[in-house]
Amino acid sequence: MKERNLVMLGTKKGVFVFESLDGRRTWKSSGPHFKGTSIYHVTLDPRSRKMLATVDNFIKGPTIATSRDFGRTWKEGKRPPRFPKSSDWSVKQVWHIEPGVEEEPEVLYCGVDPAALFRSEDGGESWALNAGLYNQETRKKWNPGAGGLCLHSILVDPRDPKTMHVAISAVGILKTRDGGESWSFKNGNLRADFSPNKYPEYGQCPHHLVRHPSRPDVIYQQNHCGEYRSDDNGETWEEMVGNLPSRFGFPIAVDYNDPKRVYVAPEESGEARVPPDGRFLVWASDDEGRRWSALGSGLPKRSFYNVYREGMDTDEEDPSGVYVGTGTGQLYFSKAGAKWTLIADGLPPIFSVSAASA
């Protein structure tokens, strides 16, 4: 057991940090930091132990901020992610921030709307546009989904930082093997039920990607049109909808100790976007998505919670903690999904949940 367990929430009205020093029995919270500002994502960089936050203030524009004291104080970078003047794009929102690999301690990545990837080599002080993705030959044909043209998932291969995946809503998944010089679509076998061509080269709508930390070739995906697993580092995808009540949902998380155990929170459909049968449930599979079971102990019998794409995470303890933040401001915790306890209620809509041990 680590000395300190942290749960960081990005919410519609700022960052909240929950901290446990007694093995996840009790929690103390701080926040909101950046009061009144939308925080789509906040996480802990395990290399530097700095917190990283995407800060989307509708007046001042988007930026990145870091904290060296577990969220007590924050510092904005000097040069936030911005397109070059030669571009006709302007950064609307910063969606996701991702630490690089251990060997590149100052490298960070972030994904923005409109869909672009930025890289920082100085711990978030300044950012440079990834030209390879920006110049991808199909870019001008990309169309936004309901939430914009957002690049929301970034996976860096811990064995080779030149290999990365990004996921873009209503565009799909792209992979690079040359450090971002060139990108190719990896959408084979992914459905696009909303399109005339059900299996196009691109135009699918991934909602969230996660890589298992101890088996990096294993990547799970919640898509607009189903749940998927890749066993070959995101080259090919296998559907794992199984007995789930719906193909549709946003978050997906993997158990830290068991790469075969995965969690999702299905919604009824892309049209309704409510929990099936009016009861919010997390579903888990112990066999890589072949069979699923509902985890409802401790959750209300009737509830219309929704969970945003970054709203579920697991920690590094054994059993691995599962944390779920809802769009109506509840934060739930369970040990491997056994029984949910409410850590906090009455929070602003929770956009992201990140768990870490320090």
Next chain:
Amino acid sequence: MTIRVHVAGHLKDYTGRSVEVAIQGAKDIQDVVTQLDEMVPNIKDRIFDEHDRTRPYINIYVNEEDIRGLDGESTKTKDGDVIYILPSVAGGKGLLSAGGGWTS
């Protein structure tokens, strides 16, 4: 030649307690904001986007005239002008898309 620049709202996070800054010899609003950025690091990025266009929810006034009704960021300035850089009044509706939930 002195032009007084007043800032308010979230922008005061950058100027500290000061809400009035004196600028010398700026010929237009672009110049005012560029000079302001030299005195108050990073504030230009919060007023303008990367194409030097005023952010949608920032209003700039020259002697109480909104520059959107003048020549925008090219509006000329002169000695004695008073510039106000203010967040606009907005609300009652989602200004940004919800954080990734109700999106496809």
